[in-house]
Amino acid sequence: MSEASVPGAPSLETVGGDPELGVQRWWSEREQRLLRRRPRVDGLTIERIILTALALVDVEGLEALTVRRLADELSTGSASLYRHVSSRDELLVLVVDHVLGEIVLPDVGLSGRAKVEWLSKELRRVLIAHPRLLPALTASPLLGPSAVRGAQNGLGNMLEAGFAPAVAVPAYLAMIDFVLGTVYFDTSRAGQNSSTLLINGDGFDRPSAAEVFEFGLRTFLDGLTHRFPPPQ
Amino acid sequence: MSEASVPGAPSLETVGGDPELGVQRWWSEREQRLLRRRPRVDGLTIERIILTALALVDVEGLEALTVRRLADELSTGSASLYRHVSSRDELLVLVVDHVLGEIVLPDVGLSGRAKVEWLSKELRRVLIAHPRLLPALTASPLLGPSAVRGAQNGLGNMLEAGFAPAVAVPAYLAMIDFVLGTVYFDTSRAGQNSSTLLINGDGFDRPSAAEVFEFGLRTFLDGLTHRFPPPQ
DNA sequence: ACCTGAACACCGTTCAAGT
DNA sequence: ACCTGAACACCGTTCAAGT
Numbered sequence: 363m364s365e366a367s368v369p370g371a372p373s374l375e376t377v378g379g380d381p382e383l384g385v386q387r388w389w390s391e392r393e394q395r396l397l398r399r400r401p402r403v404d405g406l407t408i409e410r411i412i413l414t415a416l417a418l419v420d421v422e423g424l425e426a427l428t429v430r431r432l433a434d435e436l437s438t439g440s441a442s443l444y445r446h447v448s449s450r451d452e453l454l455v456l457v458v459d460h461v462l463g464e465i466v467l468p469d470v471g472l473s474g475r476a477k478v479e480w481l482s483k484e485l486r487r488v489l490i491a492h493p494r495l496l497p498a499l500t501a502s503p504l505l506g507p508s509a510v511r512g513a514q515n516g517l518g519n520m521l522e523a524g525f526a527p528a529v530a531v532p533a534y535l536a537m538i539d540f541v542l543g544t545v546y547f548d549t550s551r552a553g554q555n556s557s558t559l560l561i562n563g564d565g566f567d568r569p570s571a572a573e574v575f576e577f578g579l580r581t582f583l584d585g586l587t588h589r590f591p592p593p594q
Numbered sequence: 595m596s597e598a599s600v601p602g603a604p605s606l607e608t609v610g611g612d613p614e615l616g617v618q619r620w621w622s623e624r625e626q627r628l629l630r631r632r633p634r635v636d637g638l639t640i641e642r643i644i645l646t647a648l649a650l651v652d653v654e655g656l657e658a659l660t661v662r663r664l665a666d667e668l669s670t671g672s673a674s675l676y677r678h679v680s681s682r683d684e685l686l687v688l689v690v691d692h693v694l695g696e697i698v699l700p701d702v703g704l705s706g707r708a709k710v711e712w713l714s715k716e717l718r719r720v721l722i723a724h725p726r727l728l729p730a731l732t733a734s735p736l737l738g739p740s741a742v743r744g745a746q747n748g749l750g751n752m753l754e755a756g757f758a759p760a761v762a763v764p765a766y767l768a769m770i771d772f773v774l775g776t777v778y779f780d781t782s783r784a785g786q787n788s789s790t791l792l793i794n795g796d797g798f799d800r801p802s803a804a805e806v807f808e809f810g811l812r813t814f815l816d817g818l819t820h821r822f823p824p825p826q
Numbered sequence: 827a828c829c830t831g832a833a834c835a836c837c838g839t840t841c842a843a844g845t
Numbered sequence: 846a847c848c849t850g851a852a853c854a855c856c857g858t859t860c861a862a863g864t
Binding site: 496497500527528531532533535536537538539540541542543544546547548566567568569573574575577578580581582583584585586588589 | 732759772817
Binding site for chain 4: 661
């Protein structure tokens with residue numbers, strides 16, 4: 363997994379050379395590259411690679427996704443994979459965006475608040491469907507086509523729910539942080555027992571991860587409506 | 595980083611054999627072991643190992659923390675480190691709890707709600723101080739002595755703020771998820787640009803990570819008070 | 827008893843040599 | 846032009862041999 367860039371380095375989006383993995387320009391240049399490309403003779407496609415990688419992660423975990431192991435799974439050599447992806451990190455970025463593509467956008471007929479709730483639940487749903495992939499979520503900025511689609515819908519929903527941009531933007535971002543936080547720590551070992559055993563030790567009931575999510579989402583949205591009542 | 599245990603496996607806390615890394619019994623058995631231990635002649639102590647590992651992560655990132663490299667840093671061989679920690683994962687667990695030990699608990703004179711806010715901000719503060727360590731947070735349940743100290747204080751604050759246990763418990767857990775979510779995604783590459791470039795593209799102002807955190811915390815706590823008004 | 831050099835079984839990635 | 850075997854420079858971890 364790649365490290366964060368050095369603070370103070372020039373903005374990655376504007377520099378002339380190769381763009382950093384996963385930033386906006388990286389995605390657009392990748393699209394150009396894919397269009398220019400001739401079909402490969404060996405039957406290997408990036409789609410097949412991504413699906414096989416995801417299946418491997420789902421079944422055996424992120425650690426099992428090694429370039430060599432994936433090549434085995436595809437009956438080829440590890441070097442051959444490097445004709446389709448330039449690094450293991452790039453592969454992870456592609457798999458993550460593929461999973462975000464499973465998000466079903468809310469029906470346009472729903473109210474703004476209902477759309478906000480729908481999208482949060484969908485994000486949680488698709489991520490929980492692939493719990494062992496989650497540590498890869500932080501490997502790159504979430505700017506692939508599916509992530510962008512979700513973010514545009516999500517922010518749009520907040521605006522449609524009647525919040526001014528100066529409220530909708532931090533509200534949207536805070537809600538994403540909350541959803542990712544619950545998913546991350548509820549499915550990883552961090553949340554598995556976490557503070558909870560303690561709580562059991564104190565004789566309190568332990569709510570399920572889903573209950574904590576519902577509770578937090580509802581409380582946050584109620585607080586939002588309470589702090590910023592919709593204009594009449 | 596270790597993988598989550600197989601779902602459906604017997605509870606890790608109650609089985610007879612060696613407890614899984616980071617669970618409660620693991621911590622207590624570790625304490626027993628440390629008490630029985632004679633001082634080492636080579637000057638290597640677990641404290642020195644933890645501090646050196648944390649410094650290495652802070653300066654060069656989590657990837658640079660290899661057993662071999664850490665051994666170099668301590669002028670010894672990698673095999674020698676295995677007399678103090680049984681794996682790289684165990685080392686990460688110890689470093690994470692060490693960092694949580696930097697949390698300053700709220701002054702007892704503060705109100706319940708002020709204590710809740712204080713602890714959330716402290717958790718955020720100590721984690722942000724070591725951004726490159728964060729991916730290690732999910733490697734194990736957070737049940738070390740410092741994590742337990744923080745969790746007990748955190749839940750206690752919620753109760754002291756006047757919420758019934760059935761509210762305080764999910765509220766506490768949801769808030770932790772939110773704090774960890776903001777820290778995680780604001781400091782990792784995932785949040786670095788995230789949905790935010792998009793937003794810039796749409797002409798909206800981009801709030802800072804700190805602003806999103808403050809906004810979310812305040813909104814959540816307001817929602818909590820609104821949904822569950824304190825008895826008189 | 828304690829310590830550790832050297833080995834084992836892996837990694838991600840590159841590149842010269844093949845077709 | 847496309848593909849890939851074999852190598853390079855690493856890993857985490859173990860264990861027999863040393864003191």
